Amino acid sequence: MPNPLRILTVIGARPQIIKAAAxxxxxxxxxLGRVTETLLHTGQHYDANMSQVFFDELxxxxxxxxxxxxSGAHGATTARMIQGIEEVLQRGxxxxxxxYGDTNSTLAGAIAAAKLHLPVAHVEAGLRxxxxxxxxxxxxxxxDHCSTWLFCPTSTALSNLYREGFPERITTTPSADHPxxxxxxxxxxxxxxxxAALARERSGxxxxxxxxxxxxxxxxxxxxxxxxxxxRALAIVRSLLAIKTDHHLPLVLPLHPRARxxxxxxxxxxxxxxxxxxxxxHILPPAGFLDMIALESHARLVITDSxxxxxxxxxxxxxxxxxxxxxxxxxLVEHGQAILADADPSRIAAAVAHFLGGAPLExxxxxxxxxxxxxxxxxxxxxR
Ligand code: UD1
Ligand code: UDP
Numbered sequence: 229m230p231n232p233l234r235i236l237t238v239i240g241a242r243p244q245i246i247k248a249a250a251x252x253x254x255x256x257x258x259x260l261g262r263v264t265e266t267l268l269h270t271g272q273h274y275d276a277n278m279s280q281v282f283f284d285e286l287x288x289x290x291x292x293x294x295x296x297x298x299s300g301a302h303g304a305t306t307a308r309m310i311q312g313i314e315e316v317l318q319r320g321x322x323x324x325x326x327x328y329g330d331t332n333s334t335l336a337g338a339i340a341a342a343k344l345h346l347p348v349a350h351v352e353a354g355l356r357x358x359x360x361x362x363x364x365x366x367x368x369x370x371x372d373h374c375s376t377w378l379f380c381p382t383s384t385a386l387s388n389l390y391r392e393g394f395p396e397r398i399t400t401t402p403s404a405d406h407p408x409x410x411x412x413x414x415x416x417x418x419x420x421x422x423x424a425a426l427a428r429e430r431s432g433x434x435x436x437x438x439x440x441x442x443x444x445x446x447x448x449x450x451x452x453x454x455x456x457x458x459x460r461a462l463a464i465v466r467s468l469l470a471i472k473t474d475h476h477l478p479l480v481l482p483l484h485p486r487a488r489x490x491x492x493x494x495x496x497x498x499x500x501x502x503x504x505x506x507x508x509x510h511i512l513p514p515a516g517f518l519d520m521i522a523l524e525s526h527a528r529l530v531i532t533d534s535x536x537x538x539x540x541x542x543x544x545x546x547x548x549x550x551x552x553x554x555x556x557x558x559x560l561v562e563h564g565q566a567i568l569a570d571a572d573p574s575r576i577a578a579a580v581a582h583f584l585g586g587a588p589l590e591x592x593x594x595x596x597x598x599x600x601x602x603x604x605x606x607x608x609x610x611x612r
Contacts, residue, residue: 238334242273243535244333265326328415352381353409413598444479482515521540538566
C-alpha cells in the first residue's frame with residue numbers, strides 16, 4: 229500500500245466545523261493507513277455553543293491543534309492564523325490542506341499552504357455573490373485562485389469558475405497552475421440527510437419551547453452588514469416584530485454572539501426590550517446542530533441571512549426569506565423556495581405574506597446525492 233495521504237484540515241468558524249464532519253466521517257470509513265487527517269482549529273469561534281457542541285453532536289474527533297486566535301479585526305486575526313498554520317505546515321507532515329467555505333480561517337489556510345507549495349483542496353468552491361464588500365466574497369475568490377482542487381457544490385458554482393478562466397479539463401496532475409475543478413455536490417446536504425433522523429430522536433426543542441410543528445418562524449441574523457449597521461439592524465428587528473403581530477406567528481431566534489452584542493449596542497431601548505421580552509419571541513443562545521435542524525424541519529418559514537441556513541431550509545422544503553440583497557445560492561431563488569428581501573421592511577413583509585399565503589415551493593435535488601464527502605475524498609486519494 230502507498231504511504232497514507234496526510235491531510236491537514238483547517239476549521240475555525242461554526243459552519244466549517246459542521247462541514248468538516250462529513251469528510252471526517254468518510255475518512256473514518258477508509259482502510260487503516262490509507263489516509264490520515266490532522267484537524268487544525270484556528271480558534272476563530274471559541275464559545276462552547278459555537279464550537280465544542282458540534283464536535284460532540286456530530287462525532288468529530290477533537291482538534292489536534294488549536295491556534296486560539298479568537299475573532300477580532302480581520303487583518304490581525306487572519307495574520308495570526310496564517311502564522312500558526314504556516315508553522316504547522318513547515319514541519320513537513322502534510323500532503324494536502326483541506327479548506328471549507330469562505331471565512332477568514334479559509335483564507336489563512338489558503339495563503340499559508342499555497343506559499344509553501346502545498347496543494348489546497350477547497351470544498352464549497354466557486355460560490356460568488358458578486359459583492360466584494362462582503363469579506364466572504366474576497367475570501368472565497370482568493371482561496372479559489374490558490375487552490376489545486378476545487379469542489380463545487382452546484383453547477384452554478386462550476387460555471388462561475390469556468391467564467392473566471394478555470395479549465396474544464398486538465399491532462400496533467402492537478403496543481404495550483406493546473407487546477408482540477410469538479411462538481412462534487414454539497415457536504416452540508418450529506419450532513420442534513422445523515423443527521424435528520426438523529427435530530428428527530430434526540431431534539432425536543434420544538435416541544436420544549438411549547439411550539440407546534442409548522443407553527444413558528446425560525447430566524448437567524450449574523451452577517452456583519454446587518455448586525456453592525458444600525459439602520460439595517462433596526463429595520464430587520466422592526467420587521468420581525470411586525471411579522472409576529474400581523475400573522476400571530478411565534479418566532480424562534482437562536483442569536484449569534486455578534487448579533488447579540490450589536491443589538492445590545494445599536495438598537496433603541498424600546499425595540500430591544502420588545503424583542504427580548506415578548507413571550508412569543510424565543511430568543512435563544514446559539515443552537516446545537518441537532519436542535520437547529522429540528523427547528524428548520526418543523527418551521528413554517530425560515531428568515532435568515534445565513535448561507536447554510538438558507539440551504540438547509542431548501543433541504544427541508546421550507547420557504548425562506550433571505551435578509552440580503554443577493555445570494556450565492558441563486559438556485560433557491562430561481563426555484564421560488566427563497567425570496568431576496570434585503571433589510572427592506574416592505575420586501576420582508578411581502579415575502580412573508582407570499583409564503584404564508586401558501587405559495588407552492590419547488591425543491592428539486594440540486595445539491596448532489598448525499599455522498600459529496602466520499603466523492604471529494606476519493607478524488608483526493610485517486611489523483612495525487
Ligand atoms: C464568521 C465568518 C462568516 C460566517 C460566520 C459563521 C469571517 C469573515 N466571517 O462571521 O463568514 O458566516 O463566521 O457563524 O470569517 N463571537 C463570540 N464568540 C464566538 C465567536 C464570535 O462572542 O465563539 C463574537 C465576537 O464578538 C466576535 C464576533 O462574534 O468579534 C464576530 O466573530 P467573527 O468570527 O469575526 O465573525 P462572524 O460574524 O462570526
Ligand atoms: N447553525 C447552528 N446553530 C445556530 C445557527 C446555525 O447549528 O444557532 C448551523 C446551521 O444549521 C448551519 C450552519 O450553522 O449548518 C450555518 O452557519 P452560520 O449561519 O453560522 O454561517 P454561514 O452558513 O452563513 O456561513
